[in-house]
Amino acid sequence: MGSYFISFEGPDGAGKSTVIAQVAAKIAPKLATQYLVTREPGGSKIAEQIRQFILDPKNDKLTAKTEALLYAASRSQHMAETIIPALAAGKVVFSDRFVDSSLAYQGMGRNLGIAAVKQINDFATSGIAPDLTLFLDVRPEVGLARIAKDRSGQEDRLEQEKLTFHQRVYQGYQQVNEQDHERIQVVDAERSLDQVVADCVKIIANHLPPELLKD
Ligand code: TYD
Numbered sequence: 001m002g003s004y005f006i007s008f009e010g011p012d013g014a015g016k017s018t019v020i021a022q023v024a025a026k027i028a029p030k031l032a033t034q035y036l037v038t039r040e041p042g043g044s045k046i047a048e049q050i051r052q053f054i055l056d057p058k059n060d061k062l063t064a065k066t067e068a069l070l071y072a073a074s075r076s077q078h079m080a081e082t083i084i085p086a087l088a089a090g091k092v093v094f095s096d097r098f099v100d101s102s103l104a105y106q107g108m109g110r111n112l113g114i115a116a117v118k119q120i121n122d123f124a125t126s127g128i129a130p131d132l133t134l135f136l137d138v139r140p141e142v143g144l145a146r147i148a149k150d151r152s153g154q155e156d157r158l159e160q161e162k163l164t165f166h167q168r169v170y171q172g173y174q175q176v177n178e179q180d181h182e183r184i185q186v187v188d189a190e191r192s193l194d195q196v197v198a199d200c201v202k203i204i205a206n207h208l209p210p211e212l213l214k215d
Contacts, residue, residue, distance in 0.1 A: 002033075002211050003087040005128075006204060007098035010136035011170055012159050013143025014189050015196070016096050019136060022193070023200045024094050030205060032214045036086045039096035041074040044081035050074040055156040062157075064110035068117055071102050076124040084128070092212060098130055100176050100184070105158065108172025109165050132207050134200050135177055136189035140166035 008016050017039070024037050041051035053059060054070050062070075075098070086093050099121045107114035138146075144166060147159055177184045187199045205213075 002209050003090050004092045004132070004208055004212055005083065005087060005095070005130045006093065007095045007100070007130040007133045008136065009097060009100045009104075009133055009173065009184075010189060011138055011140050011143040011166060011173070013146040014136035014138045015146070015193065016136055018193065019189070019196055019200060020094055020096050022197045023204065026197065026201045027092070027204055030213055031092060031208075033090050033092060033212050035092040035094065036082070037094045037096070038078065038082050038086075040078060040098060040101065041071055043074075043078035043083070043095070046081070047074040047078040050077070055158065057155075057157045057160060059157065064106065064112055067110065068102060068106035068112055068120060071106065072120045072124040075099070075102075075121065079125055079128065092208070095130070098133070099125060100133060100135075100173070100180075103176050104169045104172035108175070109161070109169040111168070114172065114175065130183065132204065133180075133184040134203060135173065135184050135186045136196065137186050138189045140170045142190055 008020050010016055020037060024035060028035060040047075041054055042048040050070055050073055054062070054067060054074070083093055083095065099118075102117050102121055103114045106112050107117040141163060144159075144163060147155060177186060185203050187196060187203070189196050
């Protein structure tokens with residue numbers, strides 16, 4: 001039985017969660033199988049508890065290495081409890097973030113190096129990677145301006161980082177996107193929500209294996 005694993009990536013403020021919900025709703029009627037929408041950090045009860053800990057602004061003493069290990073730990077649990085069983089059941093999985101987030105945020109944003117962060121994530125995921133990744137491309141200053149407008153005063157620990165951190169994250173994504181340009185499709189996310197959703201739906205429909213689509 002086929003299955004398909006899609007991740008969505010992008011800087012903070014790219015609008016991922018809204019886009020994913022709308023994309024999944026539009027793809028659903030075309031699917032010959034069930035689908036699942038999940039997110040990182042989180043996506044299982046234990047992984048969501050790790051998420052709360054990582055994103056809590058009170059945990060300001062967390063080292064970069066501990067942070068990277070916690071994201072990988074959350075991911076490992078998410079894989080075991082949620083993603084692997086869904087793929088084994090032949091579902092299409094939409095994940096809001098996956099390993100590329102760690103490569104960009106911890107590898108470049110926190111200066112741990114993309115190679116080192118990739119190594120701990122290979123361990124955490126046993127090398128299972130998305131079949132397709134949509135990178136919602138918005139410049140960091142544009143993403144941060146959206147967040148400041150939408151949830152000023154309620155930003156999580158990562159969102160509170162300075163613009164220079166988010167610029168490094170963006171550069172990290174550029175590197176990852178270049179290295180893996182077969183898997184990662186870039187979508188201009190500075191346009192209207194409708195345009196971004198329409199592009200994502202088109203790309204996914206073109207990539208899904210025919211046996212997962214209705215005739
Ligand atoms: P996310 O849930 O996408 O943010 P929100 O829904 O609040 O917009 O991600 C939370 C934060 O965690 C975000 O700043 C990106 C960061 N992050 C990492 O630094 N590394 C990772 O591996 C992941 C999955 C997320």
